[in-house]
Amino acid sequence: MQKEYDIVVIGGGNAALCAAMTAAEAGVSVVILESAPRAYRGGNSRHTRNFRCMHSEPMNVLTDSYSEEEFFDDLMKVTKGKTDEKLAKLVISNTQESYSWMQAHGVRFQPSLSGTLSLSRTNAFFMGGGKSLVNAYYRTAENLGVDIFYDAPVTGVTLQDNKASTVIVNHQGQQHTLTPKCVVVASGGFQADIDWLTDAWGPSARNFLIRGTPYNRGVVLKSLLDQGAESVGDPTQCHAVAIDGRSPQYDGGIVTRLDCVPFSVVVNKHGERFYDEGEDVWPKRYAIWGRLVADQPDQVGYVIIDAKSINLFMPSVFPPIKADSLEELAEKMGLDPTALTSTVDTFNAACQAGQFHPTELDGLSTQNLAPPKTNWARPIDTPPFYGYSLKTGVTFTYLGLKVDENAQVQGKEGVIENLWAAGETMAGSILGQGYLAGFGMSIGTVFGRIAGREAAKYAKR
Template sequence: MVNTSFDVVVAGCGIAGLSAAVAARQNGATVAVLERSVKEERGGNTRYTEAMLRMKSEDEVADDFESHFAANSGGYLDPSLIGEMAADYENWPRLARSLSFVDPELVGAFSEAAGPTIKWLKSFGLSFDFLPTPFLTTCTTRMLPRGGGLAMVEALAAAAEKMGVTFFYETTAIDLEQSDEGVVTGLVALGPKHKRMTFRAKSVVLACGGFEGNPEMLADYMGPRALNLRPVARGGYYNKGEGIRMALKVGAASCGDFASYHAEPIDPRSGVAEPAIFIFPYGILVNKQGDRFVDEAVGTVDATYETVTRHIYEQSDGIAYVILDAKLNDVPNKQLAIRTDQPPIEGATLAELAGKIGVPAHRLEATVASYNAACRPGTFKPLEVDGLATEGLEPPKSNWARPIDTGPFIAYPIISANVFTFGGLKVNGRAQVVNCNGDPIPGLYAGGEVVGIYYKTYTGATSVLKGAVFGRLAGLDAARSNLAAAGREAVVNG
């Protein structure tokens, strides 16, 4: 067994892990980063995402940021416990501090730290702007880093290397170590060729992703339908849930919906990162039986695609097909909403198209005929919610409902991707992992997907931001705790 000692050991090399490592190193800590992948693939999911950020400026989160989290903060919460949370967080009952819900203290800390985190990221040469997205209709504001998540990974990794952070690639954290007093004192990892390694540390930051790459955990928490899920990009396959498991093993409180995940509609034929199909609101969705099963266009696509995708997941074999016709050419910038590298499936007639996608022709023709008969005259406005709805159809189509009657007819297959899992660990506003009694576990922090914060519907464009914010907060607090223990003051960098 190899033994190595650092002030801060970070498990994971995505945006959360790198933010933690750089912030801790800026404040004088010696830092190690453990990464399951080879160096060329470091970065986890962050490496493959556009990294949309729910911000209205570089200084402020979007107007609906906190309200969206509040509307999706958990299940049916006990009003008596909610009433006890009116006091300052320090005065909450310990039971309330450990509850599985998104508490306002955490969301407030997230919101408050977002702007300073963007400013901090810019100090490493990153730039941000309101760039085009695949959402042709939107309900909120999204800012993006130029170069996407890959630019964030490379900028922070380069900074970390320059500052002397030590990287251990092909190394996976598997267990935490604690003192008799319950303080986390390091972790055990497996290196290349299954070599067992022990990393001693004054603080450990878990930033090693969710469990979207672990079929066993998916089946355990989500049931047999999870067989039809796949990660949205290559980085997700590295996320196998060890960080969550090792923390739960030492008494960490759980948070987030373990039976759910961030769903995104993708083309199963494609192997590119995030081959999303966001064009479905302009057509109809049918399952393998040729039947419609959902309102394809309740509202703007950015606010509704996850719900629609969950309905796709519930269909036979977890697959559906969007049926469109030549009038799709009326939609400006339609190609932005089609991220697959595979061509559409085309047929001169609906029967020919049905044969190519393996759907009963008579059912598809009947479904389209019923839909067409329910369409009503009106003005088609493709880039805004237009209220052009069906009448007398179940399920209805609430917007952009035009007959599908102009050949050639096209289709894209769609399955649900598992962008990341919702279940994770409970943390406080300092990114400290909280135990089941509501107290911080000394020496243990978490950031990124390991942190459970999502229920019901994903608050879009917050996952990369969450990783950067709580990763940075974890690194700062870990370094300051180390300095305080040594009788020194933090430089307050980062």
């Protein structure tokens, strides 16, 4: 690490790689500092599956069309208007061109997967998943001359005279001080720091699982915020989904998510329902269930389905708990059999006759039931019965660095002259709350490319 670089990119996931490749292609020297070991490189990107993309007509693996207006409307629905509209539209309008750029840099796509998350029109799936995308980008970055250091956690970025002056990094037992012309921060959120999560959420956060990388601890984010970089987003807002309660504390990834909620009843530890399981199609609602479970006693929930629904969603990584009766299922799951059967009986009585359509809103709803189930409401009455436990799985936090349309980080005195940010560390500018499937990759790709382009321009002055 004795070499002087034009640009230091902090982080090793999608946004960091997009920034590094773009800058290297502009003819400047670039180094990536990835805190994870090589085998775990890529941050949360290695757990992803798809990229949300606008298009006016069928395009490669994407079917039909998905207009810029519809994309924006979908985002507004899940964020309930809590977004920087200018930045959101910037991301959306650049996704179609980014699709081709991704292919040119090694990414291969495949048609949409079947199951609850059927997204053939809106999302392009990565062949081989996020890890293949990450590996392709690293190959391309290396071919472009980007230097890469693994096991290289950055402990701080020093701001002086409204500029990033030094980057402090530990590598192979030594501390190094780098003095690049500019810095791109793409090192994710703070979700793996459970103490920080607890400060934001309270004691309930101790029961959360971190479905993404254990290396996103917010060290650089905190360093910059402490020095006056402007923050954006709410520390209690995050991409949090309901995952299998048997998942590991860290790094379980996307396979730990359960997609059976729309075809179930979900109860808390007292056997009581607490939310509408059929509120909307799953890609627009799966990311609210982490917060819903977090608000329940002991931060736990339980999914109950029957034999009619067991094959309607993508298979789970852990097999469901199975029983021939609801009473037996309750006992196996540690629930009160009387309470659970009473809840299910009440739900079944509220179900109405109608046509069931598992892949679209079917209006098959309950009547005179609180909370209601507004779609896919069928009686849970066909043995065997199946159950899963649910816990809150945090993917990434929304507190981050405030940026402008050039991805430049904002400070107390305006933009910080040579500091850019991309990916999860600035996504709170666009995601005030809620989440839209595949949109994190859209933000990281578009803003990674912008950050790389703008940093390279600055470095070449």
